[in-house]
Amino acid sequence: MKSASRRRLRDVFLSAGAVMTVLVGASAHAQERETIKIGYAVSKTGANAGGAGITTIPNYQLWINDVKEAGGLELPDGSKLPIEVIEYDDRSSAEEVVRAVERLATQDEVDFILPPWGTGFNLAVAPLFDRFGYPQLAVSSVTDKAPEFVERWPRSYWMLGGGEDYTDALATLLAEQRDAGTINGKIAMASVADGFGIDLVTAARASFEEAGFETVYDKTYPVGTSDFSPIVNEAATTDADTFVAFSYPPDTFALTQQAQVSSYNPKVLYLGVGVGFPVYGEDKPNAEGVMSLGGIAPDNESNMAYRKRHKELTGQGPDYWGSVITYASLQMLQEAIKRVGLDRDKVSEELSNGTFETVLGETKLEDNQLRTLWWTGQWQDGVFVGVAPQGRSGASKVKLPKAAWQAQ
């Protein structure tokens, strides 16, 4: 018993010592300004790596490369400072992304932090960006609550719209086609049981009902589903002319494949994330007419030049939805620094009120949100073009009914 209590004592010492070592750990020290520090934490591994590896990471790399080639970031006095980049992997863990941003803000003392990938992760770090005074240009997050978030975190910027924006645009577009007699008023719908799928399908139910559509089939499938023959075959037995699926990349490809196998060719085929990937539709005749979220204006030269450079530098083409907006958000940051310097409050103010020339064209935020977006796109001749809102310059005309599947 004696030795037991002595052991316990020793353990107390040991564990207390271990904790104190951490506390005394490195504290940052000030230094002469020779560089501008840019930091970010993004999911390089884990469940989110797929999305981050397409929309976020290549664009960060492209921008960093562009800035380095330009000799650094320009300041208001015309001088240029090179950038120093600190990059962390959040391993698709919410706790990890929170700690990595704390580390960037207080240990590395970076000048600006680029946001992580995903709605959940952007929300997880939003209070930190706000507390430490960093502007947060959240691109890869679709949320209807952006106006509330802006009120709560005045330095947060929401660049990809909300679920309702996309489903309202789709409902408007479909209603026009119905009134023109191209399609009937019935819709079959599927959605993935994850944040994105559920938010969009909830918004879609309201949008479609408001537009006078009848939803004859509405099924949610679990994440990781690999056999889509029941969904496709059941949808095929309905008399709906429109099939809408708010799906994730693996499902989007599987649904497309299954529709071909089952010879199911609805007049409108609208699928979720993945349709906008270059690999889905470039040089793939069967993608002709498939619709989804996002799109580009093919006559926008700066965007086309950006796509070319993206492919040259990263070896893969950018997707047709979030990629270009990610890059544009970085250009806005760069331009704001050039106009007002490194003071983060002033940069935030400039981001809120300024007008910027980016790869999207002239870009201006409304209430800290980017509202000029392509809500609906369609593959036409190997390019995923924006078809809604119709009034926006550069909009292509939607081609319906979609082309027949070609034999493979």
Added chain:
Amino acid sequence: MTMRLAFGFSLAAAALAALAFAPFYVGPYQVGLLIGLAGYVTLSSAWALFSGPTRYVSLATVAFFGIGAYTVAALNEILPYPLVLLAAAGVGLGIALIVGLSTLRLAGVYFVIFTFGLAELVRQLVTWYEVNVTGTLGRYIFMSFGPEEIYWQLLALMAATLFVSWCIGRSRLGLALKIIGDDEVVAAHCGIDIARTKLALFALSAVIITLVGAIQAPRWTYIEPGIVFNPTVSFLTLIMALLGGANRLWGPALGAVPLFLLFEWLSANFPDHYSIILGLLFIAIVFILPGGVLAFVERALAHSKRVTGNAERVREPGTAEARQ
């Protein structure tokens, strides 16, 4: 003996006080670290509370952790915060009792598989409920307090867990658990109510884990099943407890602190090679420290005392897990 005990207690109290005042002296990053440390020390100590003596390896940690987080997300706008925590503890207790009653008769690898499945089951149930009833998968937690308050709550829970663990280790209940862990048949013949004892410990352990999830949830602002039911939490808890030694009061803490700091150091300095280095380290740990750090230290001490070599064999309680 009592002198030593008093000294030990005052030392632990002093360490606790130092930790409680730490946020006033360190930066926000260190507070974040302390939250992680307190969280994992509590998780692995709570895990070892049940799994250490009974040798039932549970992978259900994240099921209860996630339940705690979800309860906070569901109730944070309609109840005052202390009641939310109480409700989380209640939900955790209820589920632990149902699960415990139906499964604690399983043993060995069947129990491991079941607990792993339980985490997935709870996650799918929550998803099903959100999809079909509420129609939204993400929930928001907006709390008025910052990381310091989260840290203090976790620290208090950690102290309570270690104290409870210490009390149980000295009580009849603790003795009964040790006998159950060694041989259930013998335990039954000694007149120990095996089912009730195991259930009590399982429920206690689960309630603590649920509270850790509930307290940490406000740190994420937004939660969805994929975020809070991350199976890594279960595995890390288990590895930490085993590294330190699941049968000792301070074992899990001694495993959790160095491992957590190691993870942090690796992700800060080797973000691209994290997984590779981690895998190699785990292999090294299993080969070099199969019985846990404490057992290793004890053996080394005993060895240096008995260099003559004819002494009795050193007991290695920690190897029990390896045998399972």
